[in-house]
Each structure stands twice: as C-alpha cells, then as structure tokens.
Amino acid sequence: MPEKFDSDTFLASDAFAADLLRGHTDTIVLAVLSQGESYGFEIFKTIRDATGGAYEIKEATLYASYRRLLKDGLVEAFWGDETQGGRRKYYRITDAGRAVYGHNVQAWEITRGLIDSLLRLGKSDPGTTRTGRRP
Amino acid sequence: MPEKFDSDTFLASDAFAADLLRGHTDTIVLAVLSQGESYGFEIFKTIRDATGGAYEIKEATLYASYRRLLKDGLVEAFWGDETQGGRRKYYRITDAGRAVYGHNVQAWEITRGLIDSLLRLGKSDPGTTRTGRRP
DNA sequence: ACTAGTACTGTAACAGATAAAGTACTCGAC
DNA sequence: GTCGAGTACTTTATCTGTTACAGTACTAGT
Known part of the structure; x- marks a missing residue:
C-alpha cells in the first residue's frame, strides 16, 4: 500500500502487488519447478512473463526463496x-x-476465499449484518 | 509456511493463513468500517466471526493497523x-x-488473478509452456 | 568502447505480524 | 469473597519476507 494514496497512479502502477504476494513466493517457485528443472534467472523470467510483465518478483527475493527451499x-x-x-x-x-x-x-484456495469474504463485508448493505451499534 | 511440513496437521491447523493475509489487514479493517463505525475489540470479533472462527487476526496486529490507518x-x-x-x-x-x-x-482482485495464474503454472501439462530446457 | 542483457550473490534496512505481558473493569460460578 | 473468564485497550521485543543497492563476470550488438 502506497504511503500517500494517489488514484492517478493506480492503473499505471507496476508495483501495486508488491507486498500482497508476500508469503506466496516459495509456492510460486515450486509451481514453476513442478513443470521441470530450471535455473535461477529463467525462473525469474518465467514468473515475469507469466504476468505479462505486470509484476516482477525481484531477483533478490527469488534468490532468498531458493535459499529457503x-x-x-x-x-x-x-x-x-x-x-x-x-x-x-x-x-x-x-x-x-x-x-x-x-x-x-x-492453503491458497482457502486464503483466497477468506479474503474474498472479508472484503465483501464492506460491499453488503450496511445495517443488516452487524449488531452492537453505538449506545 | 510451517518450518517442517507435516501433512497431518494441515486440515486441523488454525494458523495456516497467518502470513498469507499479510498486507490485507488494513483493507479488511476498512471493509468492516465501511459498514459503520465500530470499536477495536468489536472489529476483532467481526473478523473472527466472519471466517467462522477459522482465522483470527491477532489483536496486536489489529491495533497496529488502527495506528497506521x-x-x-x-x-x-x-x-x-x-x-x-x-x-x-x-x-x-x-x-x-x-x-x-x-x-x-x-488491487486485491488483480493480485488474486495473478497468484491464481502463477500457481496454475504447476498444474498444466509439463513440456508445453516453457522453453529452454536444460542443454 | 559502450550499452544492454544474462546470470549469480550478499548485505543492510524496512515493514507487517505476533507472542507476551500488562492494565482495568464486569459478571457469573463456587 | 474470590476466582476465572470475558471484555477492552496498549506497548515492547522479536521474527520473517521483501527489496534497494552493490558487486562480480561473461556475451552480443552497435
């Protein structure tokens, strides 16, 4: 999430997903490698290209992931x-x-459903779901 | 991701989502508050109950989020x-x-699609998508 | 010669999550 | 009457993943 919100930069932004992918890097690398062996830089390019260049997991992040794996x-x-x-x-x-x-x-599929339902909290009609409004 | 993988603990686990929700806490709090004003502990319970108790964002995490917001x-x-x-x-x-x-x-909807497509890398037939296999 | 791309690696700093501990009040059970 | 459980808020220390930055080294095109 950006320090200062600026609606103009949203669609043009190429860094919006940065922190939101956190925790998934290792799984993404495993996904690539379950297709067959690969080397560091190629994995980097595979991930970059898979998102159409929309998002790059940084090299340093990947090499840290390799070390963990x-x-x-x-x-x-x-x-x-x-x-x-x-x-x-x-x-x-x-x-x-x-x-x-x-x-x-x-785990991802469960998490995805969880976040979906949590964010949907703000999309339903106010006044129906929550109780205990201010006295 | 657990230190040592143990398939027995997966479905019983109540902490699997921990790091995977990282970065979404502020947005989840905003989702709750867009329904109407609430207080710290009630927001905590709202989130806990919305997931059927499956996942608790810890109190300390939420109070840190309130401070940021x-x-x-x-x-x-x-x-x-x-x-x-x-x-x-x-x-x-x-x-x-x-x-x-x-x-x-x-941003979440874009990220969700991104992770979906990245994890799907490991689910397609090997040998069709990637090039540059080992010489 | 220079630039861009390929390829690997280490270090320092940052930010979000959380365990742990603490304060303080209420209410029902023993 | 006190004990535990629940409500309610907060701070501190620590951990982990991400990344900016820097560095090394080779290749190919202009």
Missing part, C-alpha cells in the same frame, strides 16, 4: 555443465517439495 | 461515552479511507 529440502540444486560463459545453477523440485506445493495450493 | 487519515477515532466500565475507542472511516478501500479491493 534448499534449506528445507524442497528443492535440490546442481550446477549446469556450461564450461564457457555464464554458469547456471539449476533447481529441481523434490518429493517433499511436491507435497508442500500441493499443500500450499490448497 | 489513523496516521494516514483513513479512519478517525473517538472515545465512547461509557462513563463506567470498559472504555471503548470507536473508529469511523473517512472519505480518504473509502477511496483507499475501493482502490485496495481492485
């Missing part, structure tokens, strides 16, 4: 055999990773 | 005129608050 054993890493030029670090999802991915997708 | 002028506060017993601090949404609320609901 490795630590938790949800992915494994190995260096590509490129001898010349840019070395590439590949990631492969593990069985544990697939289990967590499935789990997190379910 | 006040600072940004999105709500205004006043003390109830209860002379005896528990004093109640009431909150009322401002015009700026309504504008931000509408804005944030739109």
